[in-house]
Amino acid sequence: MSTLDHTLEPEAREVRRLEVITGTGRRRRFSEDFKVQVIEETLMAGAVVSEIARRHGLSPQQVFTWRRQARQAAAGTRSAVPKFVPAIVEVAPPTSIGARHRHKRTCHTDQISGLIEVEIAGTTVRIGHGADTKMAAVIIRALKADP
Helix, strand or coil: CCCCCCCCCCCCCCCCCCCCCCCCCCCCCCCCHHHHHHHHCCCCCCCHHHHHHHHHHHHHHHHHHHHHHHHHHHHHHHHHHCCCCCCCCCCCCCCCCCHHCCCHHHHHHHHHCCCEEECCCCCEEECCCCCHHHHHHHHHHHHCCCC
């Protein structure tokens, strides 16, 4: 009978060694420092991830997962920074009682309302109520472009 023939009854053989595994296997836990070290090695010029993983006893998939998580964490910290400039509202100093009676209240509010102040590279531009928007945009672009 050839060794390729399949039978339902295997030949009786003597069992020489029996290994019993008790308990469940645990996942290996790696410190953040170790993960960073492995990721930094993979970022070197000419590095091969599978070789680095093999050297540390890891699978390449695990190393690629660590790299992806590091990228996502870095992207998350960048997006946490607000993408706007804080507005600073300055209240005009109160005028004297005599001056209040001389001017109409609407004149004073017209001077303050609609005032936009932009500071770029140490230069301050104040855009008042009713200013031409195209002209203001041209001025701001010119200030941004000036080195």
